[in-house]
Every structure is written in structure tokens, then in C-alpha cells.
Amino acid sequence: MPITQQQLLQILPQARQVAGFFVPALNAAMSRFKIDSPVRMAAFIAQVGHESGQLTRMVENLNYSAQGLLATWPSRFTAQTAAAVARQPEKIANIVYAGRMGNTLPGDGWKYRGRGLIQLTGANNYRAAGAALGLDLVNHPELVEQQETAALVAGWFWQSNGLNELADAGQFDKITRAINGGLNGQADRLALRDAAVKVLA
Known part of the structure; x- marks a missing residue:
């Protein structure tokens, strides 16, 4: 069951400028990586939505004081x-x-x-994602900033880390830890997840 642009914007309203580009990319990635039930889709959309500022940031902000x-x-x-x-x-x-x-x-x-919807970081991760997807991400890491590749990389990361199974089991905290290393931004992630559950029900 693919997500529609209207549904995506109900969950991630700040994505208005880019939703039209992301809907086909997200649907292709979710189909390929078996993110194929409302509970899996809700968890995935919530997590990538939080990590990317609702699909508006494809590169890590390292402008620290x-x-x-x-x-x-x-x-x-x-x-x-x-x-x-x-x-x-x-x-x-x-x-x-x-x-x-x-x-x-x-x-x-x-x-x-960090780049993409789940902030792929480090040469090892670029190498692994590129090998799995048949893309030269080691020599062309900027590809992960493009909608289609960003969605595929997020889907690959999701499936290869067993996050579908964690979503099925209702282990949303464990999904966040797998992506973030901690529970940073968990309140926002949960709010997006709850919105997605309602929209996709």
C-alpha cells in the first residue's frame, strides 16, 4: 500500500516543497525493503521524518558553536x-x-x-550501502543527498538492522537507538509516529 502525497503531508507538513519528489522515492524504497504494513511504514516515516527535518535536510548540520x-x-x-x-x-x-x-x-x-534520510555516516557505511545498492557511494557520497538514493539508503539501513522486526514488536525505542545511538528527539519521533499511525490506519 503506497503512501500518497496527501498522507505524507498530513504526517510531515513541513515537507510541502519536496513531498512530490519524495513520495515515489519513499514508495519504491518501502516496497523494496518490505516496509509494507501500516506499523512498519509509520515507524519508518516517523524516523526518517525526524532525522531529515521532515525531508528538508539531506546533509548533517555541523555548524556548531x-x-x-x-x-x-x-x-x-x-x-x-x-x-x-x-x-x-x-x-x-x-x-x-x-x-x-x-x-x-x-x-x-x-x-x-551524515547524509540522506537516516544520516549515513562514515566510509564503512557508505561502502556497505553502496555495495548493497549497486552504487559507487565511496567515490560519489553526494549521491546520498538525492531523493531516490536517500530513500533507498534509508530502506537498506532499516532492513539490514532488523528494524521491520522491531516495528512489528512495538520496540520503537530500540529503533531510535539503532538509528541515533541514543534517544535524542524521541518526543518528536513519537509524535510523528502517532500521526503516521492515524493517517495510515
Whole structure:
């Protein structure tokens, strides 16, 4: 049961400018990755809706203040180093993502920063998603910013992390942890999920 543009906008009203582009992309991804029941679709739309600012942001915002850097990555910054790179997204990415998630070369942190509907991050994840989808995301990470690829990557991540099964079991907190690493923004995620459940019922 594909989602319609009207239904999507009832759940994600801020997506008005892009909904027409995203509806076919989301439907293709949900069909391919078995996100095919109201409970699975509601969880998926809620999570990608939250992660992407209701489909309006396809690239991670790394424009942090010094205080924001210290609050978000206390183990990676001192007051002095945070002040030196505040509001410089490329430098920030290359510090916070260096030497992890498969990032080994200078500049990999920025090259493989979070993109798409679920913020694919790190060279290893770009490599894995690209291999699964038959796309060269290692050399062309910017593809993940495009609606069709963003939706496919989100669907691939969802299925490969067992999130359909967690949705079936009502384990929404566990879905958020798998995507976010914690429960950041959970109130908004739950509100979007509840809206989606009503619309898709």
C-alpha cells in the first residue's frame, strides 16, 4: 500500500516543497525493503521524518558553536580546540569523525559526513550501502543527498538492522537507538509516529 502525497503531508507538513519528489522515492524504497504494513511504514516515516527535518535536510548540520562542540563531543574537544574550530563545519567533521567508521584518510570525516534520510555516516557505511545498492557511494557520497538514493539508503539501513522486526514488536525505542545511538528527539519521533499511525490506519 503506497503512501500518497496527501498522507505524507498530513504526517510531515513541513515537507510541502519536496513531498512530490519524495513520495515515489519513499514508495519504491518501502516496497523494496518490505516496509509494507501500516506499523512498519509509520515507524519508518516517523524516523526518517525526524532525522531529515521532515525531508528538508539531506546533509548533517555541523555548524556548531564552541559550547555546542563541548556539549556534543566532550571527549574530542577542549575549550581551546572547540573555540579554534567553532562554526567551521569541514574542520569539525574532520575532527569528530577522524579515525573511526572506516575513515582513514585526511578529509574522510567531511567526505563521509551524515547524509540522506537516516544520516549515513562514515566510509564503512557508505561502502556497505553502496555495495548493497549497486552504487559507487565511496567515490560519489553526494549521491546520498538525492531523493531516490536517500530513500533507498534509508530502506537498506532499516532492513539490514532488523528494524521491520522491531516495528512489528512495538520496540520503537530500540529503533531510535539503532538509528541515533541514543534517544535524542524521541518526543518528536513519537509524535510523528502517532500521526503516521492515524493517517495510515
